[in-house]
Amino acid sequence: LEKYPFKRYADYIEYPLDEMKKKAADFYAHMKRRRTIREFSDREVPREIIENCIRAAGTSPSGANMQPWHFVVVSDPDTKRKIREAAEEVERDFYTRRAPDYWLEDLAPLGTDENKPYLEIAPYVIVIFTERYSVDDEGSRQNHYYLAESVGIATGMLITALHTAGLATLTHTPHPMAFLRDLLGRPKTNVPYMVLVAGYPADDVRVPDIGKKSLDEIADFI
Numbered sequence: 001l002e003k004y005p006f007k008r009y010a011d012y013i014e015y016p017l018d019e020m021k022k023k024a025a026d027f028y029a030h031m032k033r034r035r036t037i038r039e040f041s042d043r044e045v046p047r048e049i050i051e052n053c054i055r056a057a058g059t060s061p062s063g064a065n066m067q068p069w070h071f072v073v074v075s076d077p078d079t080k081r082k083i084r085e086a087a088e089e090v091e092r093d094f095y096t097r098r099a100p101d102y103w104l105e106d107l108a109p110l111g112t113d114e115n116k117p118y119l120e121i122a123p124y125v126i127v128i129f130t131e132r133y134s135v136d137d138e139g140s141r142q143n144h145y146y147l148a149e150s151v152g153i154a155t156g157m158l159i160t161a162l163h164t165a166g167l168a169t170l171t172h173t174p175h176p177m178a179f180l181r182d183l184l185g186r187p188k189t190n191v192p193y194m195v196l197v198a199g200y201p202a203d204d205v206r207v208p209d210i211g212k213k214s215l216d217e218i219a220d221f222i
């Protein structure tokens, strides 16, 4: 018996080249339609959809497969209100006192400010935590590796899954966001990483008219 079992990778699918090209082009077209929105509808979204999106995020690669992430899905109105109040407090301090001018200038085209009504309006506020290490039942500590890289990839997959399901998202990073650990009762091994607001867009939602760098600008083929 193998000490560390392997199995045949039966899930891999090779597509004919034409289909592969179409899939890549279609996926790019699909991803290009994703935008961060800042006005949400309060329309309900079945929890099953969020569950599957998080399952998808949980398939992400991670350093030594430690899966150093934890997702707290908040739909409870009272908890959402508390998150909004605490986020607005740190953000008010950020926008009025702590943010250097150059940062505020970079944020200006996005029209953001310290008001975060969407944290209460949207049906889901998903708080993503990095788990620095885990502790097993005997109390021994298991290290986790490449935390930011791993949780960043999982978060990207979650955003992609939600977009693919037909929901809109907002990546929100209240600064600082340590308050989220206490507010959500997470252990001290958990460090808040990002807040992902998810739901339907508000009617006639508008987004900043900004673009993306071209392939030439972001890639070299050598």
Ligand SMILES: Cc1cc2nc3c(=O)[nH]c(=O)nc-3n(C[C@H](O)[C@H](O)[C@H](O)COP(=O)(O)O)c2cc1C
Pocket: 034, 035, 036, 037, 038, 110, 112, 170, 171, 172, 173, 174, 207
């Ligand atoms: C790490 C990260 C942090 C962000 N933090 C905030 C935030 O706190 N508030 C906000 O309104 N948008 C935030 N955003 C959204 C960005 O402003 C947005 O992704 C960017 O302007 C590009 O727009 P797009 O997502 O529509 O392509 C954040 C995005 C990322 C990736």
